[in-house]
Amino acid sequence: MHSMREIPTMPPTRNYELDLAHIRTQFPILCREVYGNSLVYLDNAASMQKPLKVIKAISDCYSNYYSNIHRGVHLLSTLSTAAYERARKIVQLFINASSMQEIIFTSGTTESINLVASSLGGSTVKAGDEVVITGMEHHSNIVPWQVLCERTGAVLRVVPFNYRGELIIHEYERLLESGRVKLVAFVHTSNALGTINPVKILVEIAHARDIPVLVDGAQAIAHSAVDVRELDCDFYAFSGHKIYGPSGVGVLYGKRALLEAMPPYQVGGDMIKIVTFEKTQYAELPNKFEAGTPNIAGVIGLGVALEWLQNIGIEIIKAHEQTLLEYTTDQLSRVPGLNILGTACEKAPLVAFTMKGIHPHDIGTILDREGIAIRAGHQCAQPTMERYGVPAMARVSFAIYNRHEEIDALVKTLFKIKELFK
Amino acid sequence: MNDLRDLYQEVILDHNKRPRNFRIISQPTHKADGINPLCGDQVSVYLDIREGVIKDIAFQGAGCAISSASASLMTELLKGKDVNEVEYLFNSFHSVVTTDCDCPKGLGKLSVLAGIRDYPSRIKCATLAWHAMRAALERS
């Protein structure tokens, strides 16, 4: 009998220019082995690996000019401040914000969302009001709103999605009709299903009712161009570590008028103009929202990561990753008993799946022994798991350095797993 | 793939596929739930203890092969045992899956889970049902 495994596969053809081998040499970690096998890193949605340029920039900061920022008269402080503010400029241009004042550095997406929930939410949301999120949010875009609602007596409303993993837009519109919605927050790209939401349309619908919108861009920022003015969202949050940059640093973009009206989120040093024991006058944007000494080298590293990415070009990255996505979707469909979860028309380069009778953890452990790193679990999106009636999923997710041979290795091992558990 | 056979031995694959005592005891004398927040695995353990003896023990829940097999093997081992023996068996099992000790006596087939010690990220899967069982006894 002809086994499925023996059907030869055709590598995808590329219609874009990309020196993948050269890109891979820029990632030192890709040379390492895992249990005697070459590392196949397919857990990029959890965190991406870092190019040498970023690693060196961080090391260069600590080795050659590190100091605290915004407060020293000495040379090192001037240099560090300049590098830090240069990174802010890079971020501003990267997402096409109107000004540097609209770029707040945080510790990551989670803190960016908490900042808005606590500052804007805390000052505008009252008992009986409503906050709208969607059913496909990461826990970090659920819990801050839940806590806000508990604290204020507001109500959290959830936009449902269909079986493909697409938001049901008319349900969204219906929820906004109540007249009590004070804030809308949703994910640009779902980390569990890969769905890319129609941000611009969702924003327009909310703005027609004067409701501000926060977009969780953690999974979108590294995979396609983000233009916050084009999207017209009021806030956009993302993390450095999911875009080839360091962990512990992230961004909150906010429209200036909103940020100016919002009370500070944390208070202390670096965010004040004048302090007396009677009254404190807060600093101007963006410092108002950056209390305390920030992750200086991390911010600088993030700036370099964005420059590195721009050098390759986001359109090339997108083309390559979409080719990988298509190839993976095709190849995984050949594995009997494998079910892909999340089949939206517009998808980011990630594929979540389950295998009949085999728990994702067992899949993850066995792949790991072959050097293949994937995510197995609830992906910090338990409500999404519930929607599909599964406790957990396996997920592979891509970055610019992935190759179709790695997907072949994945599929080959999945067949072995089927064999083991038959 | 070969060293994986050390972890996914036939006994484990078999208990995963056909877990023993996988049911609810409708009026248990003891019951507790265990949850692994990392992965969302969840197990409920039911016991029927009379005159210090585990007359019946069963479990329900969704988990990976390691946690299902471990729960299933645990129920087989503990059924009919004196409750006073449980603490010893718990500790024996714990050291089997976390240390390089030789397998202590009395664990029977459960010693097939010894391979888990080479998979630190999976030890919690193997011990989930045991922790739930102990919580059930403590809760009485």
Ligand SMILES: Cc1ncc(COP(=O)(O)O)c(C=O)c1O
């Ligand atoms: C969609 C989404 N939102 C938010 C987050 C949280 O990001 P961080 O942990 O960097 O704060 C993640 C990370 O997994 C994510 O995928």
